[in-house]
Amino acid sequence: MTTSEKESNKYTTTARLFRMINNISEEQLLILLKQLLKDSFTTHLFKLIIDMPDDKQLVLMKQLEEAVVKSGNLDKRGHLRKPCLISVDYIVEKRKFRSFMLDISTFGVFIETKNLFPVGNEIIMTFTLSNYRKPFKLTGEIIWSGSQGIGVKFKYLTRNQHDIIKSYSEKMDEVYEINS
Numbered sequence: 001m002t003t004s005e006k007e008s009n010k011y012t013t014t015a016r017l018f019r020m021i022n023n024i025s026e027e028q029l030l031i032l033l034k035q036l037l038k039d040s041f042t043t044h045l046f047k048l049i050i051d052m053p054d055d056k057q058l059v060l061m062k063q064l065e066e067a068v069v070k071s072g073n074l075d076k077r078g079h080l081r082k083p084c085l086i087s088v089d090y091i092v093e094k095r096k097f098r099s100f101m102l103d104i105s106t107f108g109v110f111i112e113t114k115n116l117f118p119v120g121n122e123i124i125m126t127f128t129l130s131n132y133r134k135p136f137k138l139t140g141e142i143i144w145s146g147s148q149g150i151g152v153k154f155k156y157l158t159r160n161q162h163d164i165i166k167s168y169s170e171k172m173d174e175v176y177e178i179n180s
Contacts, residue, residue: 082169
């Protein structure tokens with residue numbers, strides 16, 4: 001097969017794929033996209049969000065918040081989670097790490113990490129929230145661990161810590177905030 005025949009076949013295949021994609025439902029497109037991207041679906045979604053202008057991120061955030069409120073399910077665990085990007089230092093099994101929290105609630109946090117930690121391990125976290133300048137040093141328990149990060153449940157919050165985190169979680173006017 002010559003180079004021009006290969007190019008012609010490629011264009012024919014591409015045009016046919018475009019037609020087929022235009023003729024399937026949005027639901028089928030999402031299924032196809034998930035199958036094509038496999039485990040990196042969320043990563044690609046995050047990249048799209050990062051590339052969005054700030055005003056589009058705010059529109060998306062408001063749409064997602066409305067969808068969450070309409071569904072009546074703020075969080076499967078019953079806690080309002082605040083998306084964030086907060087630097088966190090943490091210790092697990094006497095080893096120090098630094099990463100980012102991607103969401104926070106009065107229940108706990110999600111920490112982005114490629115490290116897999118055993119569920120049940122204790123974790124000591126240090127981070128700062130914008131509405132409270134003193135660093136938090138909190139102990140938690142890893143309640144799940146996956147390829148994208150770990151879910152941490154706070155072991156104990158004082159009333160003041162609870163109120164500060166709750167106030168921060170309810171403040172939904174910022175898309176992401178970087179604290180270091």
